[in-house]
Amino acid sequence: MSAAKRTDPVPQVGLADDWLDGHGDVLYRYALWRVRDADTAEELVQETLLAALRGQAQFSGRSSQRTWLVGILRRKIVDHFRRAGREVSGDDAVRLDQVLAKDFDDRGIWKAALGQWPKNPAQILEDREFWDVLDDCFSKLPPGLADVFALREMEELPGEEICKILSITPSNLWTQLY
Helix, strand or coil, X not given: CCHHHHHCHHHHHHHHHHHHHHHHHHHHHHHHXXXXXXXXXXXXXHHHHHHHHHCHHHCCCCCCHHHHHHHHHHHHHXXXXXXXXXXXXXXXXXXXXXXXXXXXXXXXXXXXXXXXXXXXXXXXXXXXXXHHHHHXXXXXXXXXXXXXXXXXXXXXXXXXXXXXXXXXXXXXXXHHHC
């Protein structure tokens, strides 16, 4: 692809359509499961695709496009929790780049090569029965408890970061997880 074509907005729109067709369902389910609101999940997927378009030149191909897009979406979800007012204000606030700095550089690229998965991640994400059961379980949890569980178990954030993101005490966090 020539440099002239990369700056042309028409191919980018086509690329976004390809990403949406190829990965949109997975991205949407990933977001919906974490934020539990259809409109918010759609908005996060749109923000993800827009960020991917803006940063497509930095995509090195060391991971699949889906993995790269999910990494961008993951940062958008954490940012959503912050915008929702659940973070500590002022100097104690955890910045998004600090939360994700251990895994991604400032362009959204993995810092280290990923290891081999025991199963195909796309197959795991698309296992509809699993997600239906998990979604049903989550729908029965109070929203605050669901947020704590998702950040701890799905996003694998340490307790200190969860407390800062959700503006809760460590005692409250561990009580909810218990």
